[in-house]
Amino acid sequence: MQSRAAHWLGLPALALLTLFVFIPLVSVLRFAVLDWSPTGSSYVGFANFHRLLNDPQLVSSLKITLFFALMTLPSFLWLSRSIALAIEGTPPERLIKVLLFMPSLITIAGSSIAWYLLYQPDFGFIYELTGFALPWSSTPWAALVYVVMFTLWQSVGYGVLVVSAALKGVPESAKEAARIDGATENQIRHFIVSPLLRPTLAFLSIIGGILSIQSYTAVFLLTKGGPFGSSSVIGYYLYETSFKFFQLGYGATITILILIITLIVAALQARVLGLGMARGQDFS
């Protein structure tokens, strides 16, 4: 028995989402045809879109975002899975989970300070200790690696929690049956546990994909997109264009591009989450 009387309870949330997600989502189309700065705006037709198609910095941001995702995602999944398997059922399991989850709790600007104090090339602790100047601020590729490492440092704890939760869901009877049939622990991991982890890893990779598109906060705190724009991921490029150079009309156009990319990833996400929910209902 479902109750229609309860439907109005959804109203406040829907009104808020309409006002602050769906209306901006539509109105961004209107701003994209303007040359718009905080002082005024004028209609420029498709000039912004034309610029979008001929913007080498945009292309380079997209490439950097892709590199970032290609470096972050596989290592994120691999580390989450390996660590969850390694600690499963061992005495320090809980302690390790608490430790690995800690970075996502440290105030993010505080985390970036911790990294700054440790790894800053000119006077960070590592430099003072070893005299080796870390290449983050001089070598273009290294800055991006630095952001990747920071992101892994921050998020692997979450991945371990999720994989570990899925591991606890692997039925003991399946492993027991394999053991009786003479399978080794490695074989059990390979043929029984790993296939059962696949949906979880798919879920994590979609989450990670979306996080990659949104990796601008770490970039802002750690490298400000530098050196020479080499770590300027697409989200950061959007921020700089819109709120540092105040080209808001062009910013709106870039927003549209990022929205299209995000929605493609989100469509995948909805499918995976949808599958997960269907499964959840079967169990209840």
Place this chain on the structure above:
Amino acid sequence: MIIFYRIITALFCFFVALPILWLCYAAFMPQDAILYLDMTDIGFSLNNFVEAHKSGIWRALGISLFVSSVTVAGQLIFGLMAAYAIRQGLPVLWPILLALALPSELLMVPLYREFQILKMLDTLQVMIIPFLASPLIIFLLLQAIRRIPQSILDSARLDGASEIRILWQVVAPLLRPEMLAAGILAFAAHWNLVLFPKVMVSNENFRTVQIFLNDLVANRPLDWGVLAAASLIATLPLVVLYLVFEKRIITVFETSFKG
């Protein structure tokens, strides 16, 4: 093979712990020891905390605590209502999943214009009202609400309870662990916003703790001890929150991702 995984785990734990330990250590180091990096002079000093205290961090911390708590409280109330409505057949799951993928920082350009019109720029409200409906919380609570057997709701209804009463007196108590876990995740997400407050709020009096720390690095890049002490102070609320509720958070994770 498992040995290899364990080695990786140990290395990664070291990698995770190092910046945290260094932060704690630097916060208590005497100013001179940092300046000349004389490791033999391992002193203990609270001077950095005194300096951080003078820098005005408490105000920023208070602002952050206020906006994040009010936001999460609202998110839980509206999220619970929306999740219940969806469970009762309101067909709005798709728009919510869509909103889940669109964080407000992605929509900052159109939102900036909207806040201009609504005269919300440079106010405290701008850090609260746009976040009051959280698709993530709605989604997590919906997962949990689906596990409540229909018979419980039906029997409350047969007893003549109104929908609002069922929600507050039957559903909400059953969802307490999930609300707690979702609330803490949402608190951390809101607490850690950086670009959004940076763009929407320029009034120094309304600086959140993130913006405060970011400005502190820019203004005093060499004051390691003060930077570290300020970071530790800013981190305290979340860590306390997590350590108090750690067990329940992990349990909720395990039930929502099992199978």
